[in-house]
Structure formats: structure tokens, C-alpha cells
Amino acid sequence: MKLIKRLLIAFVILLLIAVGGVFLLLEPAVVAVVEKGGTHALGVETRLASARVGVLSGEFGLSGLSIDNPPGFEAPHFLDMGETSVDVKMGTLTSDRIEIPRVLISGVNLVIERNANGTNYNVILEHLESLSGPESGEQGGESGEGGEGEEPESEAGPDLVIDEIVLRDISSEIRVLVIGDERRTIPIKLPEITIRNLGGEDGAKVDVVYSKLIEELLAAVVAAGGDQLPADLLNDLQGGLESFGREKLDEQTDKLREKVNETLGAESAESIEKAAKGALDIFKKD
Known part of the structure; x- marks a missing residue:
């Protein structure tokens, strides 16, 4: 009887070691996926210091996620x-x-930088827009040889359905050229941000998640620091957000139109499109 108990205990210990080993192997894989997905989505190097995988809890921990500034900043x-x-x-x-x-x-730091060549956020927003544009698939298919054109699709990864994202302890720095090479840094503390129902029922790719995070952070900078920002930078931020929001709304409207058209016909789809455009017009007035 004692022998059976010892064998059972030994089996359980070996099983735990095996499971633990699998999850230890998962951690570098998580780091690689996050870094590769972020770099592909944003067009700049994305780094993750470490990842933790909860064996039983289903909780992942990511430490030190950093997104590089575009070249020239x-x-x-x-x-x-x-x-x-x-x-x-x-x-x-x-x-x-x-x-x-x-x-x-938690512990979010956003750096908005403007120099003689433009702003860092516009470079990243333009890259995100290029991924969601109608021609992005065609461009991917034309690039490279030996099947390289399929790489962007594989890098997009699985669809993510996220009920809630909470950002806390957020700081931002606005770095602008004033006269010649003289630089001015404006620190702005941002309130907690909550994003709900990201991805809907179908889910969203990682580039959409990054898009939403950046969009919400930039909007928070406009809301919290509008009176501290140079007028031209404030106008550029607002214009960039409006343009980016219109691109995303048009994309979602097209998808919705296709679904409605399949079930209810073209007339109903047209009504949906008009309603969506009306909603954007109301947003612009505010």
C-alpha cells in the first residue's frame, strides 16, 4: 500500500514538473508573439522584457512592453x-x-514628439491605416518571393475578443521644437482609461487592438492637455484622430453593410450606412 502511495506521489510530482516545463516553454513563445505582432502592426520595433503564464489561473503577465519611436525622433x-x-x-x-x-x-508612458519632419504619432497612425486599407492584402501579395507575400496575414495572428481593457497610472510627455533647436517638454498626467467590448463577436486582430489603445491615449491627451498644447499641434492631433476614426468607421460600416445586405437586402444596408455617417457628423460637431 505504501509503495502504491509513493508511486502515486512520484507520478503527481512528475506530472507537475512536466506541466511546469511546458508553461516555461510557453513564456518565451508569448514574448515572441507579442514582439512580432506589435512590430508588424505598428511598423516600429516592439520589445517585451518578460512574460509570465499562469498554469491554472489563466492569467498572463507581461512586463516592460516598449514600442520604439519611429526613426528620426x-x-x-x-x-x-x-x-x-x-x-x-x-x-x-x-x-x-x-x-x-x-x-x-499600469505604468503607461506616452511620448508625443514633433520635429521639423513632422510628428511621431502620425508615422504610426499612417502605418496602422495602411494595414487596414483595402489594398493592404494586394500589397502583401506582391512583396518578396517564395511565399513572403503571405507573411502579413500569418503575423496578424488569431482574432481577439476583449471584454475590457483598463489603463492606469498614465503619464505623457509632449516634446516640441520651439525656436531653432530649442525643445520644450510638456508633462501631462492622464486619467484612467477603460475600453470595453473590443472585437465584438467576431474578434479583432492585434493591429486593431494597438490602434484602439493609441487612439484612446491620443484622445485623452487632447482632453486633458488641450489648454497646454501649442495650437497647431492640438489641431493636428484632432485632425489625425478624426481622419483615423473616419477610416475605422468606414471599414466597420462596409463589413456591417455586407452582413445586412446578405440578410435584409441592399435598401437596409444603405440605411445603416447613412446612420453611421450621421453619427460621425454629430461627433465632428462636438
Whole structure:
């Protein structure tokens, strides 16, 4: 009897070691996926210092997620996120549609930089728009040889359904040229930001998640620091957000129109499109 108990204990210990080993192997894989996905989506180097995978809890921890500034800008990073906690439904982790009830990001630092060549956020927004544009698939298909054209699609990764993203302890720095080479830095503390129902029922690719995060952060800078920003930079930020929002709305309207057209016919789809455009006009008036 004692021998059986010892064998059972030894088996359990070996099983725990095996499971632990699998999850230890998962951690560098998570780092690679986050870095590759971010770099592809944003067009700048994305780095993650470390990742933790909860064996039983379904909680992922990400430490030191840093998004580089585009070339030609001085600050070392565009966006820094200190600690990120991600709750995942483990049963969906290996599927094409990953369900994430909550993401908590704390210790966020955003650097908005403008120099003689333009602004860093416009470079990143333009890259994001190029990924979601109608011709992005065609461009991917034409680039490179030996199947390289399929790489952007594979890098896009699974669809993500995120119930809630919370950003806390957010700071931002606005770095602008004043006269000649003289620079001015404006620190702005931002309030907590909550994003809900990202991805809807179908899910969203990682570039859409990054897009939403950056869009919300830039909008928070406009709201919290509008009276501290140079007028031309404020106008540029507002114009960039409006243009970016219109691109995203047009994209979602096209998808919705296709679905409605399949079930209710072209007339109903047209009504949906008019309603969406009307909503954008109201937003612009505000």
C-alpha cells in the first residue's frame, strides 16, 4: 500500500514538473508573439522584457512592453507599458478566436514628439491605416518571393475578443521644437482609461487592438492637455484622430453593410450606412 502511495506521489510530482516545463516553454513563445505582432502592426520595433503564464489561473503577465519611436525622433520610445495583466479563457488559447475577459495595464508612458519632419504619432497612425486599407492584402501579395507575400496575414495572428481593457497610472510627455533647436517638454498626467467590448463577436486582430489603445491615449491627451498644447499641434492631433476614426468607421460600416445586405437586402444596408455617417457628423460637431 505504501509503495502504491509513493508511486502515486512520484507520478503527481512528475506530472507537475512536466506541466511546469511546458508553461516555461510557453513564456518565451508569448514574448515572441507579442514582439512580432506589435512590430508588424505598428511598423516600429516592439520589445517585451518578460512574460509570465499562469498554469491554472489563466492569467498572463507581461512586463516592460516598449514600442520604439519611429526613426528620426529622439525619444527612445513612443509608448511604454510597465506591467500588463491579461485574463484569458484557457480553453480558447489555442483556437483562432481567443477570449480575454480583462486586460489591466499600469505604468503607461506616452511620448508625443514633433520635429521639423513632422510628428511621431502620425508615422504610426499612417502605418496602422495602411494595414487596414483595402489594398493592404494586394500589397502583401506582391512583396518578396517564395511565399513572403503571405507573411502579413500569418503575423496578424488569431482574432481577439476583449471584454475590457483598463489603463492606469498614465503619464505623457509632449516634446516640441520651439525656436531653432530649442525643445520644450510638456508633462501631462492622464486619467484612467477603460475600453470595453473590443472585437465584438467576431474578434479583432492585434493591429486593431494597438490602434484602439493609441487612439484612446491620443484622445485623452487632447482632453486633458488641450489648454497646454501649442495650437497647431492640438489641431493636428484632432485632425489625425478624426481622419483615423473616419477610416475605422468606414471599414466597420462596409463589413456591417455586407452582413445586412446578405440578410435584409441592399435598401437596409444603405440605411445603416447613412446612420453611421450621421453619427460621425454629430461627433465632428462636438
